[in-house]
């Protein structure tokens with residue numbers, strides 16, 4: 001079996017350099033640099049660069065990417081609910097090939113930046129399920145390079161869109177991995193609650209994961225996160241369930257928020273925050289002072305809950321920017337979450353690595369250690385603090401022992417002194 005050595009790697013939370021020995025698709029050993037225990041057919045010197053687990057994109061919409069300019073004219077003021085309406089008009093013109101072409105462009109942007117795992121929401125409020133058909137094809141085509149997890153996501157609701165609940169179920173039968181939802185978009189509180197209950201029923205019935213767009217609003221009365229916690233606890237789905245966004249949590253009163261922290265712990269659910277997109281979309285109806293619409297990242301982390309950061313959009317009707325480089329989300333998330341102690345910064349990469357892996361339930365073999373998958377990335381930085389401060393580029397992405405993306409470090413050709 002082919003044996004390779006990646007020499008002089010700086011590992012997270014370690015001072016010394018290490019050599020990573022790879023045999024076939026697995027890590028044979030990780031030993032202090034200079035140890036020459038095995039014959040190697042290939043050697044690569046990483047020169048003290050930081051090595052960590054591959055990035056995990058825990059929340060994106062690959063069927064929407066690069067659609068910000070459809071239709072070409074600018075309409076509305078760019079709020080979340082306007083974007084849903086705009087998308088509703090646009091999506092019917094997209095073909096399977098259009099969606100695949102855009103999704104590939106998005107996947108390549110993410111992979112260039114060190115991502116090897118993506119959870120993508122796929123809009124199933126379409127009687128033809130065009131996006132799902134496209135993404136099922138993509139999932140199969142990219143599987144040697146990227147783990148792609150598909151969510152049956154009813155963008156226009158289980159009940160606010162006629163037949164939405166049936167389309168979610170149909171999507172699960174076709175092979176979607178995760179049940180989605182959007183309770184704050186249903187007509188009433190009661191229908192929102194019903195949609196959460198239905199989502200859990202489907203997750204249990206089809207033995208799937210669950211990830212719901214939850215309380216993506218500044219309305220402090222939007223409290224579907226409590227329904228998710230209660231259902232995760234009751235059904236035993238626990239850490240297989242995720243609440244995405246939970247923006248309204250930043251507008252809840254403290255007594256309620258603190259009560260819920262304990263419930264979240266008992267339920268064991270995951271949280272996903274999309275720092276750049278949520279701070280743009282939320283607070284839009286405020287004057288000043290203006291809320292930032294970011295969930296209580298610091299308090300969730302302090303309570304031992306699993307939180308990951310995600311891109312959400314790359315140039316779609318919700319958010320015209322975005323580039324698939326998750327280290328930007330760490331930078332923003334640490335700012336917006338008021339998490340700037342050196343320890344918090346050093347742990348920052350957890351939000352887009354190990355925490356994301358937990359959300360996707362892909363932890364088996366994921367961590368960078370002996371016997372696990374030989375999948376890791378190399379950043380153009382000597383340590384975590386520098387990596388986040390400079391939003392370090394990913395120089396190399398290794399998946400199951402193969403170098404799948406390689407880039408040159410940034411070169412300065414001229415400077416005055």
Ligand SMILES: [Zn+2]
Pocket residue numbers: 059060061121213312
């Ligand atoms: Zn989303």
